[in-house]
Amino acid sequence: MGGHLNINHLMFLGQGALWTIGLSVIALIGGGIVGFVIALARISPLKSVRIASGVYVQLIQGTPLLVILFLGYFGLAAIGLKVSSLTAAGASLTLYVAAYLGEIWRGCIQSVPKPQWEAAEGLALSRTQRMIKVILPQAVRIATPPTVGFMVQIIKNTSLASVVGFVELMRSGQIVNNSLFEPFVIYAIIAAAYFAMCYPLSLFSQKLERRMGRGRSNLAPA
């Protein structure tokens, strides 16, 4: 119960917003690297690798992120590792993002037209060469709009890191609210801040999708 919203509170919220962006970048890079491995594993010629990566994706996609965050937070502590809430949140988000990005990218790799695979094989390229030189460059084009779209999900999902005590935008809002107790105003500001971060990405993703839609009407991912 301490006075009104002032510039110091807003500065604090701004700092939280920077951490939201930081955590999102960590999740995107970590999840991107692991997700790329997952995507390749999902179409591996080895059946055991395909099954293992499929099970991973099913397990993560069947569990709420909130529970994964708690598992990361308490799980790392249970095996005796003392980790900061940033490490726990970053690791949990990485595992979570990897499962979704892996599935998105697998779909993109597989939607490269079949003749491209066959032509590359006909040119006696090895599997690695085929992937790097023929398939992936085309898959990246297809994958860009849904990946940008998924970045919106990542930013929104970092708000859950507040429950393991990581001070990002949501948590800093809760802290400010604890001293001012004007929840409606403060959460409206927080919502507006998230919107300001996410909406440009949403628009960009839609624009990319429309651009790709031209000339290849049936190929654009739904």
Add this chain to the structure above:
Amino acid sequence: MSLQLDFPAVLERWPSFLGGAVLTLELAAFATVFGALFGTLAAVGRGSRSPLIAGACKVYVEAIRNTPLLVQIFLVYFGLASLGLKLSAFTVAVAALTINVGAYTAEIMRAGFEAIPRGQIEAAEGLALSRLQIYWHIILLPAIERVYPALTSQFVLLMLASSVCSQISAEELTAVANYIQSDTYRAFETYIIVAVLYIILSLVMRAGFWGLGLVLFPRRRRLGTPL
């Protein structure tokens, strides 16, 4: 640095876990039904000739889709309270989840509407069907049939997202877990059990929607392929 797990100590609380799982399913069921109706209305509204209605629906969809559910839940929770409405946490949770999933449903349904070939609507007009008949038989039902898989995976995601309602003390599965772990000091075991329960719930939901799809869309079953 040794990991010692004691599952029996946590598993003896199984009635609480079961109660939480049931409440999670109830939350998901209410929000799915209301959200599907609300979202379909918003999708219809977005195609409205009145720019005011179309604009309002667009603002609603974009505002919800670009802000976190956690923030939305707090806004609904404190917003309703500041209006003087004293509602249970369960009601607030259903309201917030409905508003949230409605926006996603609206976007999916809009894609379904846009996929209806123009010629079919013109053909229906040529056959002198009323506007209502056209909307129901030519636009709405085929659109739902077409986007059914996308809709159902959105509803499964909604069930998982309902875990966030633990933050306003709705006594669903995650809230039960938070309580049990603070009582038993067995956090890791508790959340492993809860994760397994959520996986089971999502498998059950997916199987249920798959079976429902077979009953609702016999045409799809006969063709053996999506439309």
